Amino acid sequence: MAKAIKPSRTGVAEVEKYLAAIPEPARTTLLTVRETIRSAVPGATEEITYGVPAFRSPGPNAGRLAGYAAGKKFCSYYPMSGSVLTTLKDSVKAYTTSSGALQFPLDKPLATALIKKLIQTRLKEIEAGKL
Numbered sequence: 001m002a003k004a005i006k007p008s009r010t011g012v013a014e015v016e017k018y019l020a021a022i023p024e025p026a027r028t029t030l031l032t033v034r035e036t037i038r039s040a041v042p043g044a045t046e047e048i049t050y051g052v053p054a055f056r057s058p059g060p061n062a063g064r065l066a067g068y069a070a071g072k073k074f075c076s077y078y079p080m081s082g083s084v085l086t087t088l089k090d091s092v093k094a095y096t097t098s099s100g101a102l103q104f105p106l107d108k109p110l111a112t113a114l115i116k117k118l119i120q121t122r123l124k125e126i127e128a129g130k131l
Contacts, residue, residue: 015046015053025107026070032109033068033077040119041065052078063126066119074103077110077118081130084121091117 019027019034034053037044043058044065054067067078078101079085085097091114096103102118104110 012046014048018048018053022070026075029075029104029106029109030068030070033075033115036109036112036115037066037068037119040116041123054078054080057123057126061126061129063130065122065126070106073106075106075109077102077104077115079118079122081122081125083125083130084118087121088117 015034019030022030030053037055041055041057044055045058045062047054047056049056049064049067052067052069055065056062057065064080066080069076069078074096080100082099085092085099085102092102102110
């Protein structure tokens, strides 16, 4: 039987360590994404999940809310759900997407309004028990 992969819960210090290792301009881009998520969900906790910085929603039904990362050619936003990007397909059509990630330029953070829309869609899923 295969062993399940468990997300780690290492907190803010590990997220900051991850971000410190990212070269510019991606670091500044990811810091902007991070602050936007923080402001959209003030009670969310930060962690490293599956090797990337992520947020967990607050409350009794806490679930994985969003993650983000930098690659060599682009940054990625992870909605932590296979259906968020499909639900918001018209809002994300300007970006390259897969079932679980949205890619954006290293030097241009996602628009605040789009991040908030992604977060609100995921929060509704979490509240409905789709962790």
